Amino acid sequence: MSISEQRLSASVLVIGTGGAGLRAAIELAEAGVDVLAVGKRPKEDAHTALAAGGINAALATMDPEDSWQQHAADTLKESYLLADPRTVEIVTQGAALGIDDLERYGMAFAREEDGRISQRFFGAHKFRRTAFAGDYTGLEIQRTLIRRASQLDIPMLDSVYITRLLVHDGAVFG
Ligand SMILES: Cc1cc2nc3c(=O)[nH]c(=O)nc-3n(C[C@H](O)[C@H](O)[C@H](O)COP(=O)(O)OP(=O)(O)OC[C@H]3O[C@@H](n4cnc5c(N)ncnc54)[C@H](O)[C@@H]3O)c2cc1C
Incomplete structure (x- = not known):
């Protein structure tokens, strides 16, 4: 089995693509900040989508x-x-x-x-x-935020489980 490696960089990494993470990513993107949002589950499947x-x-x-x-x-x-x-x-x-x-x-x-x-x-x-x-308020919130984040071309990576952040001199590099 071959393991593919992908290198990405962004000014801000948002961990979590539920309501909180997507809303933060949208705020950053609207302010012109280069942002990357990742979630450990498919973005349609955050707890936010379950709120009724x-x-x-x-x-x-x-x-x-x-x-x-x-x-x-x-x-x-x-x-x-x-x-x-x-x-x-x-x-x-x-x-x-x-x-x-x-x-x-x-x-x-x-x-x-x-x-x-x-x-x-x-x-x-x-x-x-x-x-x-x-x-289905939470589902509608989640769909709305995904749609807005997509309009802003925010990269959203599903199924990426962050286990550790590599930090040097206060900057995250991996
Ligand atoms: C069944 C249910 C009903 C609810 N009803 C209501 C309601 O009616 N009204 C109300 O106000 N609240 C309600 N809540 C609470 C509300 O849904 C949550 O407080 C809110 O959605 C939390 O949003 P969040 O973005 O912080 O978390 P979440 O939506 O849980 O998102 C967390 C994100 O972080 C990601 N993540 C976590 N760990 C990692 C990791 N190590 N690496 C990468 N990604 C990671 C997950 O994949 C996910 O994308 C309800 C909750 C549930 C479960």
Whole structure:
């Protein structure tokens, strides 16, 4: 059996082609950074694709009283105060922008008749805050991110298991 060797280089290596990795790779590519994304499984098969319930952001499309501060408070309470408050602040404050980005990439969120993104209860919420796409929100997110990454010509390698990073003087070289 012959083993083929392929050498690739990029300014940034993103390990993981689920929602987090692809979103990071897209941000880098949109900023003009040369990026390579790799995942140990086929990119359609990240955990992200399994998420069903939806994605939370205080868009206030259904309940105008909602706010990111209330989202943060609900999240901290539901974590029994184990969640890191700064992380919760960053995530809840930035969640609406995350939804905007997914819309910009063409994600098909469920909508009300007047075009507002629908939001429903899911988890310990004071208000309806979960945006969704049927019962396949994660699959739709994953497909949307793959499509956007492809439009940006981001190389995405499937089935590459990173076991070790070779580092010299702070730079990864293998
Ligand atoms: C059944 C289920 C239902 C869920 N429902 C919801 C929901 O309704 N709402 C919600 O907000 N969240 C939900 N979640 C949680 C949510 O899906 C995850 O928190 C989120 O998708 C994590 O995204 P991620 O990109 O960090 O990880 P993942 O999607 O798991 O991606 C990880 C990536 O890293 C790669 N990888 C890992 N190790 C290596 C390695 N050594 N080398 C190379 N690649 C590697 C994997 O191949 C994959 O591409 C659910 C999760 C599951 C499993």
